[in-house]
Amino acid sequence: MKKNDIIMIVVILLIALASYFGYRFLYQETGTLVVITVDNKELSRHLLSKDTSIEISGIYGMNYIEIKDGYVKMNRAPCKDQICVNHKSIHYNGETIVCLPNKIMIKIIGGDTWKLDTIAE
Amino acid sequence: MKKKSTKKIALFGMLIALAFIFSYVESLIPIPIPVPGIKLGLGNIVVIVTLYMIGGKEAGAISLVRAILTGFTFGNLYSIWYGLTGAVFSYGLMVIFKKSGKFSIVGVSIIGGVSHNIGQIIVAVLVLGNVIFYHLPFLLIGGVVSGTLIGLLGALIVSKLKKFKIFYL
Numbered sequence: 001m002k003k004n005d006i007i008m009i010v011v012i013l014l015i016a017l018a019s020y021f022g023y024r025f026l027y028q029e030t031g032t033l034v035v036i037t038v039d040n041k042e043l044s045r046h047l048l049s050k051d052t053s054i055e056i057s058g059i060y061g062m063n064y065i066e067i068k069d070g071y072v073k074m075n076r077a078p079c080k081d082q083i084c085v086n087h088k089s090i091h092y093n094g095e096t097i098v099c100l101p102n103k104i105m106i107k108i109i110g111g112d113t114w115k116l117d118t119i120a121e
Numbered sequence: 122m123k124k125k126s127t128k129k130i131a132l133f134g135m136l137i138a139l140a141f142i143f144s145y146v147e148s149l150i151p152i153p154i155p156v157p158g159i160k161l162g163l164g165n166i167v168v169i170v171t172l173y174m175i176g177g178k179e180a181g182a183i184s185l186v187r188a189i190l191t192g193f194t195f196g197n198l199y200s201i202w203y204g205l206t207g208a209v210f211s212y213g214l215m216v217i218f219k220k221s222g223k224f225s226i227v228g229v230s231i232i233g234g235v236s237h238n239i240g241q242i243i244v245a246v247l248v249l250g251n252v253i254f255y256h257l258p259f260l261l262i263g264g265v266v267s268g269t270l271i272g273l274l275g276a277l278i279v280s281k282l283k284k285f286k287i288f289y290l
Contacts, residue, residue, distance in 0.1 A: 002224060004228060005224055008228055012231075016259075016261035019258050019261075020257075023257075040248075040249075081151075103199075105249060
């Protein structure tokens with residue numbers, strides 16, 4: 001390990017920290033809508049405030065999504081790695097849960113600013 | 122001359138097979154971190170050892186073939202792009218950092234791991250839109266950790282292999 005290695009590690013970690021807090025500060029607000037996309041095409045939209053269960057069919061099989069108490073979670077998925085199922089439930093604007101093999105994406109949109117805009121209309 | 126090129130072919134075949142198997146073994150080990158793209162990068166051990174023991178062009182060839190091979194064998198259309206982009210980024214930056222002479226093998230390995238992840242994020246952003254930036258901090262830290270591990274292993278292997286003439290083409 002040379003001195004430059006340590007410097008590089010510190011720089012990378014600082015960038016990681018900065019992007020983490022930058023993201024939180026700039027973007028994190030509780031969302032309003034849950035948008036489900038299959039193979040990059042929007043399938044359906046749901047209100048984050050309404051508890052519901054959704055089944056999505058993809059090339060690999062069925063994904064089971066649940067909206068409950070203002071949070072969205074992927075309950076079951078047919079993929080091998082199960083990253084999407086292990087993902088924490090999401091509720092902030094912009095957060096996503098993706099099942100890459102099945103090409104299914106859950107995205108939360110609309111935050112306080114979005115709500116204000118639509119009410120203003 | 123003929124003897125030398127046969128030896129070279131055999132050596133490369135062995136290295137590529139090794140990198141391929143490492144990638145396979147790695148896919149069997151589940152990592153309990155729910156971030157897409159997080160991995161150990163075991164195949165990079167072969168690439169970095171080749172980089173330090175044989176040369177840049179050879180390491181690049183092995184990295185490319187390994188990416189294509191694993192992509193077509195274990196992945197789907199998208200994962201091939203992720204793997205290829207990650208491998209190209211990773212290799213490019215490793216060569217640059219190694220040539221600068223300012224970093225140790227561990228440092229080069231770290232930048233290899235981190236740039237591999239960044240390459241994959243870039244593809245993810247192009248495919249899914251820029252929602253994946255949320256995972257960036259975790260991938261950067263993961264890249265540092267795995268890069269350090271791979272780098273230390275690589276350094277160990279290089280020091281042991283230096284005794285064997287087989288690697289001197």
